[in-house]
Amino acid sequence: MRKKVLFLCTHNSARSQMAQGLMNVMLSENYEAFSAGTFATSINPYAIKVMNEIGIDISNQYSKNFDMYLNDEFDYIVTVxxxxxxxxxxxxxxxxxxxxxxxxxxxxxxxxxxxxxxxREVRDKIKEWILEYFK
Incomplete structure (x- = not known):
């Protein structure tokens, strides 16, 4: 059974969205990732672009407020x-x-x-940390 991970950020527009996309592609055998924000807005187009550069499409993801997950169970809650x-x-x-x-x-x-x-710098740092911590 895959472990569930929720990445949280303020606007759920870049860092948490990139983390969700990275984990769901790189470690999908063992993890299922979600993301949300404390004040959700919309996904930053720069985040979509730099993720596409490494073959990960997050354009269908959308910004969500954390309260939609308050009653769900997660193995990890990660603030980024x-x-x-x-x-x-x-x-x-x-x-x-x-x-x-x-x-x-x-x-x-x-x-x-x-x-x-x-x-790109932030994307790569998130990728490196996810692989280091969760692999």
Whole structure:
């Protein structure tokens, strides 16, 4: 039986969405990943683009508020930003809570290409951490 993982971030627009996509492709035999935000918005187009660059399509994912998962059970609740860690409610169904903060690529200002570089850096750091921790 696959373990369930919920990645939480503030807006559920980039970091948590990329983490969900990465885990569901790289470790799908052992894990099923979900994502949500404390203040859900929409998926950042830069996140979609940099994930497509590595062959992972997250364009069908959508931004969700954490409250839709409050009654679900998860093996891991993972906050990927400091704001979500502070604003994250207690998940009664969360067996283990983890925090691994990643820089918010959406807050980076620069040219189109500079923003893509930042999103790639964060994507790669999330990928590296997921493989290191969960594999």
């Amino acid at each position: 930003c400091d704001n979500a860690k502070e604003g994250c409610p207690y998940f009664a169904g969360g067996k283990k809570q983890l925090h691994k903060g990643f820089e918010d690529p959406a807050s980076f200002s620069g040219t189109y290409e500079e923003k893509l570089v930042k999103f």
